Amino acid sequence: MQHMNKKEIKTTVVADYMLIQGISEGLGAAYKQAISMYVADCYCESLVNFRSCLSNILNILGYINTRDVTLKDLIEDLNNSGKVNLMIPNLMHKIRIAGNKGSHSEEYPEENFNILCNQTYKNFIHLIKLLYPVLHSSNECPTIELTLEKELNIVVMASRALFEDDSNAQYLIAKKLYSNAQNKLLSSTMGYANKKTILELDNGEIETRYHDKRTAFNTTIALQLFDSCQYSMPEAAYEYGKLLLTDGHWLKSASAEDSSHEEGVRRVHFAAIHGISDALYLHGCIRLHGLYSQDINVDYALEDLEEAANKNHPKATLELAKYYYNLGKFELAKNYYVLAEQRGSSIAQCALAKNFIDGTFILDDRYQIDVLLLESSNAGVTEAKLLRARFMIDDSSKKFNPDIPNLYDEYLEKVMDAEVLLEYAQYLIDHNELPAKAMSLLHMAFKEAKHTGHKLLVELLELVLPKIYYEPDSFQMVFKFPPEAQIKLHDFESHKSKARKINPREMTSTAKSADPKLGRNEPCYCGSGKKYKMCCLQ
Structure with a gap:
């Protein structure tokens, strides 16, 4: 008879919702919402609800998700406890990451959320099967029939x-x-x-x-x-x-x-x-910024945003980070940026990297900064592409890195900026690579600078462009760039600023005392320390 009972247990078929609700009503409600959004083709919202299911499961296991302890930390704690096999934390991390992407779908333009949601659905059911003996104090999980999806047709x-x-x-x-x-x-x-x-x-x-x-x-x-x-x-x-x-x-x-x-x-x-998290976030933003002709009420806004952040709402967490950063409370802002990054925000990753680079936040590990920029740029954050290009230039040897032009190209597809065009061209000129591309970039920078009224950049390029020498050979156009093409914009501005500070009488006196036979490569007579050809000869 015992053998028959075991066999009977093994062949028992239970509807998915009934089985999951039997574990916990909260888990059942989150699962039903995830499937509801799935059948409605609201895949991103479904992913967020699957992540909520994960929080419910960890709470049942005694791992409580709070502001100071993230979902990622709790999964690692469960993994380190040795109470479950390795497959369970791995599945949990996959569901967590998918939920993070759903929370920030605008940051993952290349992601197919239909496929991701379908795989997350399968991963969640697999997770329930593996964890059922622990969650339900039973020896074995019955066969699960996925009926809820059909009922919500x-x-x-x-x-x-x-x-x-x-x-x-x-x-x-x-x-x-x-x-x-x-x-x-x-x-x-x-x-x-x-x-x-x-x-x-x-x-x-x-x-x-x-x-x-x-x-x-x-x-x-x-x-x-x-x-x-x-x-x-x-x-x-x-x-x-x-x-x-x-x-x-x-x-x-x-x-x-x-x-x-x-x-x-x-x-x-x-x-x-x-207590609807999305509503708390939106209402908080409305009150914080005075949107839709509403009066600004900072205290009220922060209360809403804090409550949403406590419910693990990633965008509310990011909004709080921006608010405290603008207030100059950098340590508090950093904590919220870190929390937003852990909740899946690639924009937060970019902000952290930017502030680590400029020294607003302290981090000596440049490898970690590179990881933040890599993940953020791969997720499609435009600013991260430019930051990573500059970071790689600072960190790289004199050797040309083909990834850097790619990053500049991707950034300029979204943001046309004259200074970035010049910066990109100078990187190519410095490494004697793609001269035709560099020439094109300089002309684009000149056109954009004139369009936006960037007088300093126009002045620099008016100096550079006429001095570029080019002639066709048997195979391609050969370009030769003058030394002025490598003058950085901030150096050019600094030199002009120094020149403006010189007393006109002193300038006349100095000019008269200058040796007319002064060589192009000799130190300039104005005392700037630069070569004559790179200074007053211009």
């Missing part, structure tokens, strides 16, 4: 939303419709001029886009569904309020834009009062 949910007044179904369908509209808007800049909206692009920038017929229809239905369930679901109140802030001017045609903003802020505030 979008067609079934649509029927419940329309005919059964099911709040959860209404919320899920609204998320699906709004997600579809957002994805289409990201791929096009065309649409109706009177139906503009605000979007966060893959590179993290905020841009105005315009709805077409399909995206406007989906967004309108989504707003109505969020409205239907917002009083029973604070999450829906947040989505409804956020939509009014970005699209209320055309969605609520009977009311003015200001009144849409007022109502939107009220609904976001309602969700924040009910």
